[in-house]
Amino acid sequence: MKGPSPNPRLHEIPEASLRRLPIYYRFLQQMVLNGAFQVSCADLARGLGLDPTQVRKDIEMTGIVGKPRVGYLLTDLVRWLENFLGWNRPKGAVLVGAGSLGSALLGYERFRSHGMEIVAAFDIDPEKIGQRVHGREVQPLMFLPDFVRRTHTLLGVIATPAAAAQPVADLMMSGGIRAIWNFAPAHIQAPPTVILQNEDLYHSLASLSFKLENRLGVAPAGNGIRYAEDN
Amino acid sequence: MKGPSPNPRLHEIPEASLRRLPIYYRFLQQMVLNGAFQVSCADLARGLGLDPTQVRKDIEMTGIVGKPRVGYLLTDLVRWLENFLGWNRPKGAVLVGAGSLGSALLGYERFRSHGMEIVAAFDIDPEKIGQRVHGREVQPLMFLPDFVRRTHTLLGVIATPAAAAQPVADLMMSGGIRAIWNFAPAHIQAPPTVILQNEDLYHSLASLSFKLENRLGVAPAGNGIRYAEDN
DNA sequence: ATGCAATCGAGAAGATTTTCTCGATAAAGT
DNA sequence: ACTTTATCGAGAAAATCTTCTCGATTGCAT
Ligand SMILES: NC(=O)c1ccc[n+]([C@@H]2O[C@H](COP(=O)([O-])OP(=O)(O)OC[C@H]3O[C@@H](n4cnc5c(N)ncnc54)[C@H](O)[C@@H]3O)[C@@H](O)[C@H]2O)c1
Ligand SMILES: NC(=O)c1ccc[n+]([C@@H]2O[C@H](COP(=O)([O-])OP(=O)(O)OC[C@H]3O[C@@H](n4cnc5c(N)ncnc54)[C@H](O)[C@@H]3O)[C@@H](O)[C@H]2O)c1
Numbered sequence A, B: 001m002k003g004p005s006p007n008p009r010l011h012e013i014p015e016a017s018l019r020r021l022p023i024y025y026r027f028l029q030q031m032v033l034n035g036a037f038q039v040s041c042a043d044l045a046r047g048l049g050l051d052p053t054q055v056r057k058d059i060e061m062t063g064i065v066g067k068p069r070v071g072y073l074l075t076d077l078v079r080w081l082e083n084f085l086g087w088n089r090p091k092g093a094v095l096v097g098a099g100s101l102g103s104a105l106l107g108y109e110r111f112r113s114h115g116m117e118i119v120a121a122f123d124i125d126p127e128k129i130g131q132r133v134h135g136r137e138v139q140p141l142m143f144l145p146d147f148v149r150r151t152h153t154l155l156g157v158i159a160t161p162a163a164a165a166q167p168v169a170d171l172m173m174s175g176g177i178r179a180i181w182n183f184a185p186a187h188i189q190a191p192p193t194v195i196l197q198n199e200d201l202y203h204s205l206a207s208l209s210f211k212l213e214n215r216l217g218v219a220p221a222g223n224g225i226r227y228a229e230d231n
Numbered sequence C: 001a002t003g004c005a006a007t008c009g010a011g012a013a014g015a016t017t018t019t020c021t022c023g024a025t026a027a028a029g030t
Numbered sequence D: 001a002c003t004t005t006a007t008c009g010a011g012a013a014a015a016t017c018t019t020c021t022c023g024a025t026t027g028c029a030t
Helices: A013-031 A041-048 A052-061 A072-086 A098-104 A109-114 A141-151 A163-173 A201-213 B015-032 B040-047 B054-061 B074-085 B100-104 B109-114 B141-151 B160-175 B201-213
Strands: A091-094 A116-123 A136-140 A155-158 A179-182 A194-198 B091-096 B114-122 B136-140 B153-156 B180-181 B195-198
Touching: A013 A041, A013 A052, A013 A072, A013 B109, A013 B201, A041 A052, A052 B141, A072 B160, A072 B201, A091 A098, A091 A141, A091 A163, A091 B201, A098 A116, A109 A116, A116 A141, A116 B201, A136 A141, A136 A163, A155 A163, A163 A179, A163 B040, A179 B201, A194 B201, A201 B015, A201 B091, A201 B109, A201 B114, A201 B180, A201 B195, B015 B040, B040 B054, B091 B100, B091 B141, B091 B160, B100 B114, B100 B141, B109 B114, B114 B141, B136 B141, B141 B160, B153 B160, B160 B180
Parallel strands: A091 A116, A091 A155, A116 A136, A155 A179, A179 A194, B091 B114, B091 B153, B114 B136, B153 B180, B180 B195
Antiparallel strands: none
16 A cells, blocks of 8 residues: 555545544554454444444545455555545644643644644733743744744644634734634634634534433434534 | 524424534624624624525524514524523533643633533542642542432533543443533444534544645635534 | 355435525615 | 515525445355
8 A cells, every 4th residue: 555645536525524534543543452454344334333335435535445345454544544634744833822721732742643733832921921831932922923934834723712813813824824723712704715623612512502401312323423613 | 582492393403503503692792792783694694704594594493583674683682592502501510531621621611601510520530639620629530420410410521531431421321411522532332312522623633634735725605514523 | 166245336316404596574765 | 655675484406415225346155
C-alpha cells in the first residue's frame, strides 16, 4: 500500500461520512492493540452498531480498495485513514483565550496526532499575558496577526467569551488564518474561503434536554452521525 | 402566548432541526438586547446566512404559530423555544472525571440556563477526592450510583479518559441515569432506552483537517448544521 | 478441483432533509 | 376602500443520505 493521492471526488464527500471516519479510526486502533490483523466493514459495523453498507460506503469513499472475503489489512486501513484525514501531517494552530477551556485545550496533547498542534496562545487580559500555560507563553492578542503571517499558520482556535469571537476571528483572518475552530457560542461571519467549525455545546445540550424530557431513546441505529454547525 | 404542550409529533422532529434551534435562540436573544420587538424567519435567515424556508420549517416544527407579514413576537418566540427545549427547567447532572476538561465544565455556569445543572462531581483518583472544584466537592466514584438513585438524577457527564468511559457509563446506568453526555473519545454501549450524546472533538478535527488540506471552503450555505455522533 | 460462504463494489430503491413554489393573510401605503 | 408587499403555512420537487440488493471475487472446506 502506497496509495495514490486518496482524493476520489473531493467535492462529493458527504460531510456525514467524513465525520464518521474518526469513529472507525478509533475502533481500528483498538483492534490493532487487540492484535487483530485484518478487518472487514462488517466487523466495524458490528462493533459500532452501525449499518454495514454505510460503513462500506464510507470506507469506499476514501478510495482504498479491499479484498473480497477478507476486507482490509488493518494497518493499511489505519494509515490510509490517517493520510486521508491529514492526521499524519500536524498543522500548526493558534489559540485565543487562555481561560479554563483554552487551558484544557492547550494541555490536550492528543490533538497533535490528529492533525493539529497548538503552537501559540494569545489573550487580551494583562493578567494572563506572560503566564505559561502547559508550556506555552500567553502572548498579547495584538501580536497574533504578525505571528500568523510569519509562521504561515492556517488554523485558529477561539476560546474567548462569545462577544469577542467575531473580532478575534477578524484578527485571525487579517493575518491569513484559513480555518477557524470556534468554541464560543457565537455566530461568526467569514468569507466562504475560510473554513468554519463551530463547536457548539448548546447543540448537544438542546438535543439531550429535549430527548430526556420527551423520553425519547437514542436515534435510530443507522443514524450514527449528526452535523455540527458549519456556517 | 401560553402555548399548549409544544409537542407536535415528537418522533418526527428532525435531529438536524433540533440542533439548529440553539442557533436561532442565541440570535433571538441578541435581538432582544438590541431592542427588537418582533422577528420573522426571514430576519433569522438573513442574520445567520441560512435558507429562509429551512428556518421557517424549523420554527414551524416547534408548533408556534406566527402572523403573516409580521412573523413572531420576539419574547414569545424566545420563551417558546426555551420551553420547547426544556431550557427553562434545569435538570440535575452528575459529572465524572474532575480533570482539566471536567473542571472547565464544572466552572461553566451557563449550562444552568440551558437545561442542565451539574450537581455533583466524582473521580477515582484519591488525590482529587475531597478537593473542591468550583464549589463542589469531588466525591469517590463509588458513591455515584447511590447518589444518582437518591437524587433521581437523570443526566450524566463523562470527562474521564477514554478507557474509563464504558465502566463509568455502566455505573451511571446502574444508578438510573437516562442520558449520558460523553466527552471521552470512546464508543459507549448502552441500551436504546438510554440517550447518548457523544461530544467528539475528533469529528470536528477530521472535518477541519481534511477541508484545510483540500482547500475546501465552507459547506454550501444552506447546510447550517451537521451531525454529532449519537450512538 | 469444486462448491460454499463471506465480503467488496456498485447500482437501485427508499428515507430523510432541504429547497422551491404558491395560496392565504395581515400590515402599510395609496 | 384598494393595492401592494412581506410573511406564514403547506405541499411538491429536488437533493442528499441511508439502506437494500446483487453480481464478482476470494479464501476456505470438502
Ligand atoms: N468552560 C467551559 O466548560 C465551556 C464550555 C462550553 C463553552 N465554553 C465557551 O468557551 C469560551 C471560553 O470559556 P471559558 O470558560 O474558558 O471562559 P474564561 O473566562 O475562563 O476564559 C476566556 C478567556 O478569554 C480571554 N478574553 C476575553 N476577551 C478576549 C478578547 N477580546 N481577546 C482575547 N482574549 C479574550 C479572557 O481573558 C480569558 O482568559 C466561552 O465562549 C464559553 O462560552 C466554555
Ligand atoms: N482536555 C481537553 O481539552 C480535552 C479535549 C477533548 C477531549 N478530551 C477528553 O476528555 C477526557 C478528559 O480529559 P482531561 O484532559 O480532562 O483529562 P484529565 O487526565 O485531566 O482528567 C481525567 C480525570 O478522570 C479521572 N479518572 C480517570 N479514570 C477514572 C475512572 N475510572 N473513574 C473516574 N474518574 C477517572 C482522573 O482522575 C482525572 O481526574 C478525556 O477522555 C479526553 O480525551 C479532553
